[in-house]
Amino acid sequence: MDYVAELEKDVRFQEAMHSCLNCGICSAICPAAEFYNYDPRMIVTTVHRRNNDEIEQLLRSNTIWYCGQCMSCKTRCPRGNAAGMVIQALRLLSQKCGFFTESEKGRQQYGLKKTIGESILKYGYCVHPILVKPELHPEQGVIWEWVIQNRDAVYDRLGANLYKEGAGAMRKIHQKNLDELDEIFKVTGGHDFYNVIEEESKKKAQEMNMSTDENNNEYLLHVLTYNSNEHQD
Amino acid sequence: MRNFGFSTTKSRTIDYEKIDNRLIRYVLENEPTFNACLSCGSCTAICSAGNLTSFNIRRLSLQIRLGELEHAHEELDKCMLCGKCLLECPRGINTRNVIMLMKKGLYLIESESKEKNDR
């Protein structure tokens, strides 16, 4: 596959990838460059070299998954590039090609699809109290634990409309609206993309000898919690 | 302290407040031509050891300037002291002597800290 040609089809790539001065203005303020073995400038330079093998290596690596999408790089680039948007195009391609399951950080896409991805279609929200479980989110603290333990009373006290009909915060999204969302995913390739993530991940899970059963999803737990701690030099 | 399943990470940022300049000071005092390094990489391009191993004299020089000495010892051992870099350097730096001084300086620093520990 000609990866550059594929990348060039992505409007984000067209908007964000011009020639690079290698000045490092992006890496200087990049939150990911500070805590990972990562340098957005190098991503842009690698892609700019248009070496297919090098790009493939990138698509199979952890490197493209470190960026936190804050887009601070876009503000500063003297050539109007945005490494964060080049990353988006690379991540899309890595998933389309099934390369994402080859890196520890790439495999986490399965976890994101299973949590955020499914929440979107089921509840109509990316985030929902039902999903922010204190046992999975100990860092949310004891007050959040209290909120969840007294969920209905607390949300009611705060004027929300938790999982009920009508307008208001955290209302139940009506089925007809969820159906429209689902239809949009169908028409625009959202479902197809979810399926790619799902299928490729299942293949990898099998390879790694882990189950992906609804009730005992070892692979899901693994991708969400495993950290080799090899992301800094 | 509680374990959350993750922890804070050390920053990779170079902090000029905290640079260990013992080795670079020693090298520059004894081989002032090294001040003129351009980081052009000519030395690395011609390097015999660099063509066979991961040895990168330009990168090593930079690491020593930034006071990162952890891997310096093993890196320096990769150099074959062939001196080709000396011929190549556009600024006429005595790179061979630089390497020798790095080795010697590192030895001095190491034995100094050993002495401190022994005491």
Added chain:
Amino acid sequence: MNLEGKKQIWSSYQKEIADDNYYYARSCIRQNFFPASEVAFLRILREELGKNIFDDPNHTTCTGIGYHSDIVPFDTIQTVVARHFALMTEAGLENIAISCVTSFGMYTEILDLWEHFPEQLEKIREYLYKATKREFNIPKNIAHTSDIIYKFRNEIAQKAKYQLINKETGEPLRVVEHIGCHYAKMFPTKGVGGAEFPQVLSGMIESWGGNVVDYPERRHCCGFGFRNYLVQANRGYSVSNTKKKLESMKPFKPDFIVANCPGCAMFMDKWQYTLAEMEGVTYDEDGYGIPVLTYEEMAGLVLGYNPWDLGLQTHQVQCESLLNKIGIEYDPKAKYLDKNGNQLPIPESPMNLKV
């Protein structure tokens, strides 16, 4: 620090913010963690400012968190956003008020994209029609909800019951403002004051009597980083970035932090707990942490709203010290009461973070 220089920058980044008649787009994170802030926003607009704002039960997430986690395709999010434009159009409105900073960034980016690639807009119109039979107009004005509070900051100041001033000393409170990255970093001209010295929160703070603290890591991301928080294994990134900010602001002894992005407000609050429990550090002098407010909460407090109506009891870093500094009257016993006045259980106390 020279304020004149900042004013010069601010004067070149004054965007147009609609005056009235908004379509309200709620935020996943704000509804979830700060539902009372959205209630307060609507109350301020309707009751204090007499504005018309439509709270539509039919809109959904914009899928922005999924998009920036790279699981939702670009065409999909564009079509979901187009659906919100359709709902706005159907409601007879032209101005959209967006509660979430990620959504605000997405809407802005999408509109910019459609301007540069009109064929993309046509494609999305077709997608939306095919999926929902809906059609839409491009909004005349898009604003983040903090833009709207900024616009009416002086009106709010006139109605204010309290000022951001230390009651004991008469000194202005020292306030750290944090702007969500996607508010102006992608499109500096779309944010009040631009990307480098945003004025949206500092304008509110100064109108309401406080002093803005400019600390070295002010512009740094709160550390959310989408997949970097959402996946547990990556949370070291998230907390390390917040820690960097907290360490940087500590010498300036801020009285509180205010954010316009719901995620940032939540993380700056919760990570102070995590850091205290994980490493035993706090970033104030007494071990209680630095209180973190949403700008709706800040506005609500200034207007004299009951702190427990604003949901301050759901913050991990306790806000009483701040309420006392300002001299806000409140009933400590009412903190954990439900809507009908019944006592709820008292939350546990953290190990290290004092409450």
Added chain:
Amino acid sequence: MIDVLIIGGGIAGLETACSLQDLGYETVIVEKEKTIGGHLNDWDTLFPTHRPASEVLEHYTEETRKRALTIYLNTYVISVKKQADGLFEVQTSRDVVFHCKSVVLASGYQLFNAERKEEYGYKIYDNVLTSADLEKRLKNLQGEFTTPTGVSPKRIAFIHCVGSRDEKSGNHYCSKLCCVTAVKQAIHMKQICPQADVFCCYMDLRMYGPGFEEMYREAQEKYHVQFIRGRLSEVAENANGSLQLKVEDTLAARPSRLQVDMLVLMVGMETAKSTELFAQSCGLECASNRFVKTKDHHIGSNQTNVDGIFTAGASIGPLSVFDTVNHAKSAAFAVNDYLKAMK
């Protein structure tokens, strides 16, 4: 009828006028400021020799006096009209209309307004200066050098490419003189504050002229100026008024943080606003960098697309004193050729 009207009384205009006078032409200089010498008045020393700028100024003052050149100070040009007979009618702010056979545009450049690089905090953080501010400070220096907040600096950084090679500032081109100015100023700072660490953050060091590379080497070897290859991303102020810089060390491929007591922004050259207006009024073509476009880059750098209008100095792009003087001399020859052909 004047032979040549010269717009601008900086060194380009003065050199052109002297040379033309010597060739026997009658010239008039119009200068919008109250003195001659242009930007050189604000400069302390010149690279690469560190000689005082005043020496060059004195030279031109003397040459001007010797030839009794006609100079209208506090006068700016309102419009230039080329008439059917090929002669020019020049209207000025003085209510004087000049009639002349040719015009030399020697209106120079203006410095980039560093406030436009908002992230560098110029005019917001007290210890952020421009290269021009530093020259003024050095020129008026009495006693010990201190930063604007009165600190004797322990660490100073020079930032290359401020408002140059930067599409965000609207200037995509290289200003070419800032690199060498930075090295000159870095050396100067080391000479007067030997205890200070001095850093230069650069992208490419463009040491293109005679003596420049030698000066760069001197900065490294004799003065231990440290060169970091990376472009400054942002500046913030610490509680004590010092500054925190964020820049990637691109050779180490790692972000770095640098605390300094004083920051010097090497501001680039832009086409002067007056040159732009002038170009519009008489149909002069400008290049994509907004400077006046020369008729032929290699063999006609004094000619423009309008016959009879010539350029001298930095109205065609960033030029050093050295380049400017040479360009001005060649302008005199180009005008001479034109006027001879006219007769």
